[in-house]
Amino acid sequence: MNDGYVLIVDDDADIRNMVGIYLENEGLPYIKCEDAGKALEILDNHKIDLILLDIMMPGIDGMDACIQIREKSQIPIIFMSAKSQDIDKVQGLMVGADDYVVKPFNPIELIARVKAQLRRYKQYNENAVSKTMQYKELVLNGQTRQVWMKGEEIRLTPKEFSILELLMKNRGIVLTICQIYEQVWREEFAENDNTVLMHISNLREKIEGKGQEFQYIKTVWGAGYKI
Structure with missing residues (x-):
């Protein structure tokens, strides 16, 4: 479905590992990291097709990271956050995220959302190339x-x-x-x-x-x- 990686960014190792297992079961290659600073470095050195991004992390939080990513890339971003208020979801979408999943989430549902975003992104890229x-x-x-x-x-x-x-x-x-x-x-x-x-x-x-x-x-x- 994609040529690049799904980047999992979360300071909780259990969540990184669990999401990684489900991505691997779907044949989706991934990279894991524990903070947004490292995620920004990875983006400069690897082909990333989608980012799963936690919001509350030490150092650069997910919101600020999303803003920085959007300055140079339109790759899909899905927030994974324990912040469940509607205002939090609205803010996440307003800074540039494509989707917002509240923790604890159903990993099967998360993977379905990942695959849907990858399909849209692939279609967008194919249309852009054809033009x-x-x-x-x-x-x-x-x-x-x-x-x-x-x-x-x-x-x-x-x-x-x-x-x-x-x-x-x-x-x-x-x-x-x-x-x-x-x-x-x-x-x-x-x-x-x-x-x-x-x-x-x-x-x-x-x-x-x-x-x-x-x-x-x-x-x-x-x-x-x-x-």
């Missing part, structure tokens, strides 16, 4: 509408992004100015309209800089443009 296109050092993500050139994000206007996405979807195919205009603006193209030319000029400048021989959006004289 990603790359040509040489140019990368476009159609889901997040982000573009990177040589690893650096490029800020595009909505129309610039749509033009680039259209060209990348039709890589190797020459698209006329009329085709580009009607598919991006979704209205009939008028002769002598320079709108597409201006947007492509701006797009080229953002991708490759001024005065460069264009390696990405190429002009096919008398026909149109292609990537």
Whole structure:
């Protein structure tokens, strides 16, 4: 189901061991640690697909750890806590957790929640990957509408992004100015309209800089443009 580990973070060794046994029975690899500080280190050095996170721990508590994790990752987080008030659950979800299980919990139910979150996370990642296109050092993500050139994000206007996405979807195919205009603006193209030319000029400048021989959006004289 997953390629990485489930990370169990709890200062109670009995809980870590018990959850580990149930994960192992389901064929889910896991890593155990007793505090959030070590958990943050593990995240930097291992592929983690889901975190089971206690709240009340020495040092960094689970809430603060969740906030720090959310600054750089969207992996599923399930809180395991003895704090059972509704306000505690609401707070846990508001800081970024995906689920909240109250101790003592039924381990079978916990594993069912883990597997459900892993399925959602896997589907999310597959959708994100399917929306990603790359040509040489140019990368476009159609889901997040982000573009990177040589690893650096490029800020595009909505129309610039749509033009680039259209060209990348039709890589190797020459698209006329009329085709580009009607598919991006979704209205009939008028002769002598320079709108597409201006947007492509701006797009080229953002991708490759001024005065460069264009390696990405190429002009096919008398026909149109292609990537």
